[in-house]
Amino acid sequence: MVFDRVETQPAYQLVASMIEKRIMEGTFKPGQQLPSELDLAKQLGVNRSTVREAIRVLEQNGLVFRKSARRLVISVPRQSELASRMSRAMVLHEITFQELWETMLTLETRAAELAALRATEEDVALLDANLAATRECLEHEERLVKLDIEFHLTVARAARNRALLLAREPIGLLFYPAFYKVMSRLNAKDRLLAAHTEIVTGIRGRDPKHTALWMEKHIKDFRRGYELANLDINQPVDASPYGG
Amino acid sequence: MVFDRVETQPAYQLVASMIEKRIMEGTFKPGQQLPSELDLAKQLGVNRSTVREAIRVLEQNGLVFRKSARRLVISVPRQSELASRMSRAMVLHEITFQELWETMLTLETRAAELAALRATEEDVALLDANLAATRECLEHEERLVKLDIEFHLTVARAARNRALLLAREPIGLLFYPAFYKVMSRLNAKDRLLAAHTEIVTGIRGRDPKHTALWMEKHIKDFRRGYELANLDINQPVDASPYGG
Known part of the structure; x- marks a missing residue:
């Protein structure tokens, strides 16, 4: 054998990578219009259909947004889109409740601590409104999960940290629905309301320790509830809404 | 106005979503071959070209892997692919070093604690080898960053938690290269080696407190170094390799 097999990348993927590189470098900026298909095809020396396929890839990746049939604009990938992609991958990797729980305990406790340092009056108002709605909904499990x-x-x-927000969202998408199984089997609602109330008290009082402590207790309650409901924490979580 | 504008989704996106749903439900399992283009087109009542475009989307999302021109297999999205997608998004969202640092402090400290409880002999051997190589490379900055x-x-x-691993990887991809700027300006290398050594001692001794404490000190050193180098922690991190 003299040659290794040549690994070819389809032309549209090459073109997509080249455009992406320009976006990441800031040559093409979010909000700016992408050059036309014809322009790009000329500059890159490829067929227009290749450019069209490359643009489709960029649209899929959230880097390009189609405003109208002919107007394509550079965009920033949406957090919700990334999070659902990540949580789908977690399901396919058969990640267990135990793994999610450990990670959530870490992230939520830190988020609570930082929220006590940084929450605005608006954040506190949102939390108060959520508490009031929760008190009204204690008997409506589905609404209670949404409010939770x-x-x-x-x-x-309120923690004002987008890296933390990006890290927790895909885990939250799987974790809280899994808790629905617990809530519907146990009388965990009063404990939930009590913990949420203490967390809001901590945030309003700018007390990071109190806030973090109650968040920690609250997430530990989730796990205890899961075990009391005879659910196996070492089983993979599933992707169906509210844990199926 | 009587009608809202109809929001249409291109047919290929609809087809891609339908196939994805079957994968997430487990009807199509990782490793299985995807039905042929022709089969799918017949079943779904669409053109073959629509199916082809849908498959391209699934390939892009890592849910389908092309083994050969005609053999398409269901796959699980690769962690590295997801992480680089997420870290690209963080750059476009102009996430700051401060945000990354806070999140990394949280995740790495917990990972260290869990590693002390769960590391295998093999993990400890890998860490020992890394320490030995680090001692040899203290003067080669680029290799030192890679080893770090x-x-x-x-x-x-070694923490044996894939949710934690998925959460930290995109942040690590941006965070450690940013530290290169510090390492090349300050004499932080001895402190780095000392901290790594203590972390390995803690893991070998199954001492979660010692391990977590030294990881915390170590990550706090990163931030101090960043500030001592007169870098602004409130500036967005960039995406160029090793922080540019």
Whole structure:
């Protein structure tokens, strides 16, 4: 054998990578219009259909947004899109509740601590509104789960750290729905409301220790509930809404 | 106005979503061959070219892998691919060093603690080899950064938590290269070696507190170094290799 097999990359992927590189370097900036298909094809010396396929890839990756049939604009990938992609991968990798729980304990506790240092009056108002709605919904499990997810997201946003937010969102998408199984089997609602109330008290009082402590207790309650409900924490989580 | 504008989704995206749903539900399992283009086109009642475009989308998303021109196999999205996608998004969102640092402090400290509880003899051997190589490379900055990245990844893997690993990787991809700027300006190398040595001692001795404490000190050193080098922690990190 003299030659290794040549590894070819389809032309459209090469073109997509080249455009992406320009976006990452800041030559093409978010909000700017992408040059036309014809222009790009001429500059790059490829067929127009190759450019069209490359643009489709960039659209899929959230780097290009189609405003109208002919107007393509550079965009920034949406956090929600990235998060759902990541949580789908976690399901396919058969990640267990135990793994999610450990990671969530870490991230939510830190988010709570930082939220106590940085929350604005607006954040506190959102948390108060969430608490009030939670009190009203204690008997509506589905609404309660939605409010719980919203509560934790509001705390995380108040931490003013987008890296933390990006890290926790895909885990939260799988973790909180898994908790629905617990909530529907146990009377965990009063404990949930009590913990949320203490967390908001901590944030309002600018007390990072109190806030972090109650978030930690609260996430530890999730695990205890999971075990009390005879669910196996070493089983992979599933992707169906509210844990199936 | 009587009608809202109809929001249409291109047919290939609809087809891609339908196939993805089957993969997520487990009807199509990783490793299995995807039905042929022709088969799918018949079943779904669309053109073959629509199916072809849908498959391209799935390939891009790492859910389908092309073994040969005609053999397409269901696959699981690669962690490295997801991580680089996420870190590209962080750059475009102009995430700051401060945000990355706070998140890394949280994740690496927990990873260190769990590694001390769960590391195998093989993990410890990898860490020992990394330490030995680091001692040899103290004057080669580029190799030192690579070894540093490898060290932290080895610790994180020893924590045996894939959710934690998925959460830290995109942040690590941006965080450690940013530290290169510090390392090349300051004499931080001895402190780095000392911290790594203590972390390995803690893991070998199954001492989660010692390990977590030294990881925390080590990550705090990164930030101090960044500030001592007169770098602004509130500036966005960039995406060029080794922080440009």
